[in-house]
Amino acid sequence: MPRTTVNYVTSSKFKQEENEVFRRIITLPDGSPVDDIFDFRIRELSIPETLEVRIETMVTAEVKQAYATLKVPCIVEHAGLIFEDYRSHSYPGGLTKPMWNTLAANFIEETHSSGRKAAARAVVAYCDGMKVHTFEGETLGTISDQPRGARDFYWDTVFIPTDDNPEKLTYAEIVEAGASGIEKKIQLSQSTKAMLAFLTWRLTNEPDLWQITY
Template sequence: MKPPTVYYATSSPFKRAEIDILRKEPLAVGEGADPTPIGDYCDLQFTNVATNEPLEISLNKMVDHKVRSAYRQLLTPCIVEHAGLILEKQESTGFPGGLTQPMWDSLEAQEFLERVGRPGEIAIAQAVVGYCDGVNVWTFVGETKGKLAAEPRGKREFYWDTIFCPDEFGGETYAEICEQPDGLARKLTVSQSAKAMRQFVEHLRNHGPGNLFANVF
């Protein structure tokens, strides 16, 4: 059976590269886990459609609005994603969360470390995937714990990959990991984005793509 087609609203070549790897990976890992490739459950197609992103600390609120704006233009089941860092001491408020990107764009890596977070500070990388079938919106949250690097490291300048060190890789930044053989695939074994995406695909497997007309009659 052909998997349902879902459009992914993103213009990022980095995200597209990650999805191209992830769609070939199993839905789940570990003993007794589903070994079926993610791409067998969901035919993800990329689209450059522009979306509206309100400034919110809450990534969930941002993504809910963002995926609705994508659906209004596409009129077909679609997903969006947004990610940010949450500093451990501000975990209760989720800061900077959805404000991470505008701060990053304004300050860039070194000043972001100097003004927003301290080197070595514990942080949570959070990604939220939003899915809209035309009737309902679901959000799926992935989180990866780590620390902020003392200085930007690595050449893959995708968002804050140069300053975030996941706990699983002994102090290396995401960007440094991606420079190694099969590094991008290794990143995806712990990535907050991959975790959120797997939750979405599992929802699709268990519940189907949804029915636009389910609540009409």
């Protein structure tokens, strides 16, 4: 049986690297390896990002633009930090990336976020040309007192996931911890949870039309 095509729109080398690991090590709820069922096609398309606190709103706009260009069903994924005190406002959410681009190492100081509880939230948006469907994943954690780790994938240097992380390493430090470091990050990642939610839905909610390989 042919694998189901997933057109993944991203120009990020980090997301491409993590997607390769994700599809190799992660299994679906029925125990099937992701790579046995889905054929991810990376589409390096640069899409202008909408400045929006709610990540769901942001990726919905982006995936519509991606579909309008590619003319095939596709996904866009975006992640950001949600400070616990501002959960009801989803802040900074979709603004995390431009804030990080501007503040960089001063992000913690300027946002007064050292030791602050936060959630890393990811949303995968899928457009089939008729509708947009969104899928969310979250990983709880805290913000470190300073950037730690050399892997410069935005705020990976300041986010400390809570679960299965007794040494309280940032995502960046987890990746650097050894040969299996990136695999552990993928297992903890909010993006993995969002992508799994999408793939689980995708298995049972698409017409045969979209089994066509593009």
